[in-house]
Amino acid sequence: MGPTGPPPFLAIPRGPGQTSYVEALSQKSRPSPGLPWRWKLWGLLLLSILGISTAAPLIRLSHAPPLSLAFWRMAFSSLLMGVFWAARAGREPASFGPGSRGKKILLLALSGFFLGVHFALWVLSLSFTSVAVSVVLVNTQPVFAALLAWLFLGEAPAKRQAWGIAVALAGVTLLGLTQGSSPGGPKGSLLALGGALSGASYYVVGRSLRPRMGLWAYVTPVYAGAGLLLLLAALAFQAPLGPFPPREWLIFAALAAAPTLFGHTLLNWALRWLPAPVVNLVALGEPVGASFLAAVLPSIGEVPRASTFLFGGVILAGIFLALGRPPAVAGGEGRG
Numbered sequence: 001m002g003p004t005g006p007p008p009f010l011a012i013p014r015g016p017g018q019t020s021y022v023e024a025l026s027q028k029s030r031p032s033p034g035l036p037w038r039w040k041l042w043g044l045l046l047l048s049i050l051g052i053s054t055a056a057p058l059i060r061l062s063h064a065p066p067l068s069l070a071f072w073r074m075a076f077s078s079l080l081m082g083v084f085w086a087a088r089a090g091r092e093p094a095s096f097g098p099g100s101r102g103k104k105i106l107l108l109a110l111s112g113f114f115l116g117v118h119f120a121l122w123v124l125s126l127s128f129t130s131v132a133v134s135v136v137l138v139n140t141q142p143v144f145a146a147l148l149a150w151l152f153l154g155e156a157p158a159k160r161q162a163w164g165i166a167v168a169l170a171g172v173t174l175l176g177l178t179q180g181s182s183p184g185g186p187k188g189s190l191l192a193l194g195g196a197l198s199g200a201s202y203y204v205v206g207r208s209l210r211p212r213m214g215l216w217a218y219v220t221p222v223y224a225g226a227g228l229l230l231l232l233a234a235l236a237f238q239a240p241l242g243p244f245p246p247r248e249w250l251i252f253a254a255l256a257a258a259p260t261l262f263g264h265t266l267l268n269w270a271l272r273w274l275p276a277p278v279v280n281l282v283a284l285g286e287p288v289g290a291s292f293l294a295a296v297l298p299s300i301g302e303v304p305r306a307s308t309f310l311f312g313g314v315i316l317a318g319i320f321l322a323l324g325r326p327p328a329v330a331g332g333e334g335r336g
Contacts, residue, residue, distance in 0.1 A: 041270070044269065047262055048264075048266035048270070049286065051258055052263030052267075052286045053286050053289025054290075055259035055290070056286070057293045057297055058254055058258070058259070059126070059255075062251045064252075066126065066239075067233050067237055067239040068239045069123065070119040070120060070123045070234075071233075071239075072241075073252055073260065074116070074226045074256075077227070077255075077260040077261070078223045080256050080257065081219050081220040081223055081265070085217060111206050111209065112226045112228075113225060116228070119230060121191045122191070122195035122199075126188075127188070128187045129189055129191075134192045135172075139172050141200045142168070143200075145277040145279075148200055148204040153275075155275045157277050161281075164320075165277060165281055168315050168317075171314030171318060174311045175311040175312065203267075203279055204276045206222070207275065210272045215265070215268060267279050281318070288312035
């Protein structure tokens with residue numbers, strides 16, 4: 001028997017101008033206040049896939065220690081988001097909504113903690129296992145997100161979304177199985193799975209806060225919190241924080257601009273209308289985009305196998321299945 005409802009401090013309020021993801025995805029006429037046009041939602045989700053797809057190739061190009069790279073990525077990201085937040089001051093909601101302000105601040109810190117743990121575990125996993133195995137395991141996030149969103153937010157995936165998750169995960173698994181096995185034993189696999197669980201937790205907590213907070217007011221402290229955690233991890237493991245050659249600093253800045261600003265931040269934007277499992281599902285397009293970029297960049301030159309195109313198509317089919325137009329619902333139902 002499923003949960004009767006989310007804990008009060010995680011419940012998502014439905015206020016004026018907020019709408020459910022069912023309404024957001026099926027919107028054809030002029031949207032209600034605060035609701036994006038359907039083409040805008042689809043277009044920005046596609047852009048987010050392109051953004052996050054640049055992460056693995058950029059990391060591959062870097063020679064910096066994993067924790068050093070992860071810290072500087074979030075440090076640059078926090079500064080960049082802070083600029084946008086300052087520019088948008090007074091033009092977007094920063095309120096935490098109804099309920100205890102202290103609990104909402106705690107959730108904000110928790111989101112940053114989970115994001116920092118996600119980056120730390122995933123980047124470390126790449127030192128103990130192959131890229132293919134790591135990417136496959138870390139992309140099991142939708143499974144964890146579906147379970148956590150159901151338990152804590154009361155958002156059970158619709159039948160179509162469940163089938164889309166299953167199809168996309170099948171494509172990810174088959175893609176990984178054709179790319180080779182893990183050379184480092186179970187350690188790298190466990191780290192990648194930990195990255196998946198923490199990444200899913202980050203999106204679920206974000207889903208509980210985004211309907212009541214402006215985008216920049218949310219992502220700036222979350223990225224800063226993740227950066228602080230990664231700084232502590234780098235110091236604990238004695239990872240150098242510098243000096244680095246100019247090439248590395250350019251990679252750090254690129255990681256803040258491409259996969260963070262146009263990747264994670266756009267996915268956080270979508271959390272206002274889409275459940276965490278669906279947002280996680282969109283991120284499954286990353287292996288497809290990353291494989292393409294790794295092939296066209298001369299400094300990497302990893303030509304994808306035929307199986308990459310085949311199972312990459314399966315992944316994209318699952319994403320489109322889950323994001324396809326759902327059945328209409330009566331106005332006022334669903335969560336914002």
